[in-house]
Amino acid sequence: MSFSEVSERKQFASVFATIKLALRGEEMDYTTGSIRKAVVLLAIPMVLEMIMESVFALVDLYFVGHLHNSSYAIQAVGLTESVLTVIYSIAIGISMAATAMVARRIGEKDPAAAAKAGMQAILIAFVINTLISIFGVIYGTEILMLMGASPEAAQYGTPFIKIMMGSSIFIMLLFLINGIFRGAGNAAIAMKSLWVANIANIILCPILINGFGPIPAFGLTGAAIATTLGRGLGVSYQLYHLLNGRHTLKVAARYFLPDWQQIKTLSQVAAPAVLQFVIASCSWIFLAQLVATTGGDHGSAGYQTALRLLMFFILPAWGLSNAASTLVGQNLGAQQVERAVESVIKTAKYNVIFMLVITVLSLAGAEIFVSFFTNDAQIKTVAVEAIRIMSLGYVFYGVGMVLINAFNGAGDTWTPTWVNIFGFWLLQIPLAYFLAKTLGLGPTGVFIAIPVAETSITLASIVLFRKGKWKKVKI
Template sequence: MEKTIQGRNVFSRFFTLLKQSLKGGNIDFTKGSIRRTVILLAIPMMLEMMMESVFALVDLYFVGHLENSSFAVQTVGLTESVLTIIYSIAIGMSMAATAVVARRVGEKYPKAAAKAGMQAIIIAVAITTVIAVLGFIYATDILLIMGSSEASAAYGTNFVRIMMGGSFVIMLLFLFNAIFRGAGNAAIAMKSLWIANICNIILCPIFIKGLGPIPAYGLTGAAIATTLGRGIGVCYQLYNLFNGKGVLKVALSYFIPDWEQIKSIVKIAVPGVLQFVIASCSWIFLAQLVATTGGDEGSAGYQSALRIMMFFLLPAWGLSNAAATLVGQNLGAKAIDRAEKSVFVTAKYNVIYMASITGITFLAADPIMWFFTNNTHVHDIATQAIKILCCGYVFYGLGMVIMNAFNGAGDTKTPTYINFFGFWLFQIPLAYVLVKGFDLGPLGVFIAIPVSETAITATSVIIFRKGKWKKTKV
């Protein structure tokens, strides 16, 4: 009887914590139980990142059942690979925004935090505008460079134009959410992605298949729906920024360029952007290697597997974002030991999550892929890729937390160096040797990914333990 009562009490406390995390609000994460603060941040952050991955899965599901499904799936996958450059810039800028906002919030300077966040937005919009224009103009060339056939490139050009042309929406969605996370209100970030995804799920079949006066745009409709969905999510973020109810009170004057502030943010952001551009370009190289050795169907299978992998990895990335916020805020509050302990607690939870996901994806790879494609060859390649990639999931999870701990402290240089050596001097050469030297084709790429990620994680842990990140000034 006593055990039953204790069980109910535990469930009741967890349910109360769950409600609080989803509701959000102004919480001081520099005090109280570390496990509680990690959970309060992690739940909405995991759900937020899960929603980000749903964008690609929704597109993959609908276009995977079009008449030219191999062309369509390949186009979505290759475009996502190119968009990772946008994601890299967005994440790099987001890391700078989170680090600065979290540090100022920890120091109890909310006005400085709000102004820093808006200055980061000015920088990001300027950069993304240039990329969006170039992406729109050279859409066909981008697909051809990525290894697509001429027929597939012609088929997917409009899709790429819309996705690249609307990339500033992706940037704003990432950056606004980073500002909310840095301020400790991860619930708003989560809700904006939920709203954007619900809109995408509703709009995708309408624009792809047509409804009433809206014609069937096919593959192009997926791009229209996704861009509109993300745009609606950004509108929700803007409402919450300017309603004056959160920790951050934003004024229009904060959007006037402050060159000293901009230089400070750029100093943190540039290594952060390079950190992810290095990784993204590595993934682009691997995608091109698979496309040229495995053909359109081999490429479609690989891209499908990556979309499934990212669906499960992005929640882990969301959980690891809790470490960035906690490290930033606690360093700002001069609670260095608490910052370090927060990383260890977050890492433990992420390893448990990724270990569970490893078993699920390995056992369920076959039925999962039949849901997303009716092409037998694409299905078989994707299933093989998923079973190999998931062998490194636990190491991915641990590595994400350590990397985000560095970034949350404002030490974006260390992860950049680790990524450069890990991806460009190890992963790419290893993949090339396996694919070309041992004639393994796409299988060589599948093997190289978990092997290199494991090495990167081991290196990150060793450097983190040395503790130089604790002395970073922001």
């Protein structure tokens, strides 16, 4: 055997060992050792986790896209997802606060304080979600119509939105508990919980939508039931690992009692984190409504189809960027500021490479991807145009999401909040309205505004990252 063959075998064995370690499901200390290896160990399960999250949206879209009245079904699912982004925003915001605090305490070698912070975050989530769920169940039809759905589409989608809003606690807990595990350095458990949820969803979706044996066909409502059951199983998996006492975070019953000082600290970090994603979500809701009013049912359905595919491509990149959050949090806790900076730069480089590949795939394969999810020619035309235009901002978005996660991981949640106000409310919304309405470009104007805003957000984030305020935040 030649020297090159021996070398190749050793490299392959090393790669395989790294992947195996990343997927094992153990908490790790990322304040020492190779930064590149640390990024890879965190990124592999986080990317797979986000791929699983994006599959949720595509599974529903695939099966409802082939129902009778598919334009109504796709529109109902898409608009409901747009509304659910508010819940995603709250969940991600609280999750980021939990990740930052858990990671900081782990970096300080205080796992008991880390566990308590995580449980207090769950307590906050339960209170907030209860209020949102009740409102969504009562006013489901009105919400769809407010979003721009026609009366027929709103009526058709009412059972779907009510089930999804009523069961949104599973969304909240999936995001939050995964954030707790990521902060502790155990990204594999977060990934596996979404595997459980998605496998269940993939199995249940066709059965409950189309019927199977004695099980009747529930149509669009079946998609909501399947997604809810899948997420419920994922949360059950999370809770089992969180509460079994076998990991670094050992939960005691007393941690669930309200600790008002801890809740205050979490809220101070979470409030701007929630706000930054609510700002983004409100912008996306406005854009969805603008497309629905200027492009009609087919324009709205095409845009929602494109967004689902967009999220399928972007969520893995978000998973990679999540590595920056954990690395920054743990290294700041260990007083290793320069290591935190280097971790962000390396993560951003990897994300740029990934997003370059995704940009090429989106530009070249848009028609093929869209054809897989709908047979309607009008929907296809809109969706293909949307994907090709929005993909022009992918590379900038890849850098921006890493920097946003770095700020949040440091507990500096106000910086990305101000950046989002600038990018979404002061730029994206006015520009989209101007192009779509004033210049009469319709949905195309909305599609153009999206990469322009994302690029501006990234440039602003680079400037603020280099200023270094995030290095000095105490939590």
